[in-house]
Amino acid sequence: MKVEKLEPSEQLCNIMSRIYDSKLTTVSGGNLSLKDQEGNIWVTPSGGDKGRYEVSDILKILPDGNIEGTKKPSVETGIHRSILADRPEFKAVVHAHPAGLVAISLLRELPETMIIPQVANSVKNIRLAAYGCPGSEELRRNVAEEFKDNQQTNVAILENHGAFVASQIGLRDAFGIFKDLDFSIRIQAKAQTIGGKRPNLISKEQLEHYNNALLPKVETFNQVEISEQEMRLREQICDFCDRAYRRDLFTQNIGVISARLNDDSFLITESGADNAQLTVNEVVKVQGMTVEAGKVPSKSFMLHKIIYDENPNINAIIMAAPEDAMVFAITDLEYDLKTIPECYIVLREDIAKFPFGATIDKQMELAQYFKQKSPVAIIENDCYICTGNSIFNAFDKLEVVEFSAAAVINARLLGGHLKPINKSQVKEIKDKFNIF
Template identity: 35%
Template sequence: MIHAHPPGLVAFSITREIPNTNIVPQARYICGEIGYAPYGCPGSEDLGAKIANEFLNPRYKAVIMENHGVVLGGTDMMDAYQRFETLEFCCRTLVKAGQLGKVNTLTDAQINEYQHRIPHNISHFMDVNYPSEERAIRSDMVRIIRRACDQGLMISTYGTVSVRWKDNDFLITPRDVARWDITAQDIVQIKNGQAEAGKTPSRSVALHHAIYKKNPHINSIITTQPPNLMAHAVSGSKFDVRTIPESWIFLKDVPTIPFGTLYTNVDKVAALFETNRAALVENDCVFVTGDKLINTFDYLEVAEFSAHSLVMAAAVGPLRPIGSAEIEELRIAFNVK
């Protein structure tokens, strides 16, 4: 069990609201429905009984405590902590999305369909080689993943990083391993579309493979769910990077694609990155690509900074973006293609 008072969850506790975890599939899958315990004096038997009563409902693994905080359960401490981290991410995303506009949630049918479409039967190969350059890529990936977790750009339950190794073969993060616990040995080698034996790659492995095959200029991909970018993905608010010159120069324009497209039209999504460096997926994630992993991470940082600025600007007044003439001037001055 974990009992805590993080700001996102407390915001719902003190307004006596229950967060809707249907904003992204994995939040619903990990957190499920949330219970609600009426107020009780801290440390009292009365409060304990109210919380225990909520956990009698088998659907609840987390309970909001009225004007207090949250209690979460799990099969072990890691399971409970990942649920806690994911639920706090969910609350922060809901708050930020609400600042931008209407919060759009998924139906249970959409989430079930999403889970059904995830590829589960990945072919494996046995003859695995780990030359020095391949091992170096693994180490670089682990460093970037931990940096992303430290900066709040990735949480333990979601985030995929891949790097092209040679031709269309690449390395990718594993499935169902806490992101901040990933080691170089956990990284999965993908060769001719097959995964190295004994490992399960990220569920988006087929899409990453398609992107590499379609786009020889792309050598790394990061898929993740930072809260400010996800606020745009959940609210349907346009992620307009024509805010300051640096944002547009690094990112160019960032399209938003419908929920579910990642698995229903892989080739179309892969083709999107012929001309776009990043893309938002409604109620799902952000995709960022680059020629080098460190550059891809830089683009991710810029994207989340830009999204955060837009969330903050919503409380100040309407966005007044850089005009088309100024964008063309930037395109020429900085040779943006």
């Protein structure tokens, strides 16, 4: 069941568990709030086990200020109430102390938000709130003022603390923004450390072009009956989506999987679907130039269609932005496959970089690239595209891409000079594993 369909208290327990399981807070840190249609504000309690909240732990603050519940409200409840009162369009607020957001707060700086399109689109006029002791009136005032005085703001970084993220849509959306921003900051930190300079950014013009790209008008068809083969493939997509999320290869909002059903049709994840809890009903069938009625496929579905049309040997495509591999997508650093034999065996040839926007403007070029070159492509400031003869095969490539990138980054952090596999060793691998 979608988070939004749960009762408010259940939503708070669900999202707080996700925050904890995603390593975005400690067992005792962070707090959430959610405003319902009657104007009641539901909040998490003070203390307790953030990964194991029960519905009975959640408090309900009535419009008159009376509190229902057996626990003590979080010390930051005043901040939540102020944000929701001063900005009535907001429905939910997330606060916690993940490593990326805390790191930037220790510098008392604002992060780059034009690194990846998901963050560039979701974070509005990010602000820096002055330091205040947790639970103090000073901190409540400092944070509340940033939201009240800047009507476009939906994120405030707290000096030496963490961040507050608010959403007009709901709690799941606030969490998605929160997680993607922290993820983006961690990429920025690694890119600056390894690359020696600030990352490459998306321009406003590039982002506008990306956002305004129109999908072709397609007819719809009614799905009458789902075959056993199709249902198994839908379930497999959901399984690998869940696996990608749990292994930090996908975030809630970032990541797409598709799989060929037959020569003329394929399945792809639905636009706006929650990668943490994807269901078979949120997988969309594309048949020729028609789409399953009542559903909106991922924005990238036409790229997937063209790749399938041009490459009959490709049966699955995964688009993702894994943290360590993305360092090479937002810098001028080359992703070198000649690190360990497995990397070269799985990924084959050098991975080419395509400019940001290539998923829109260079679809046929990408399709031809997969026909002739590596099964993986890098789209600058956007994603990696991994192709394979099955979902398993494409997922294997994605994992190898990320694990190898992490190894290279850690090697550079250890210092010294990286020693890749030499030409004769590469030839030996090619000969043994029939790589042409």
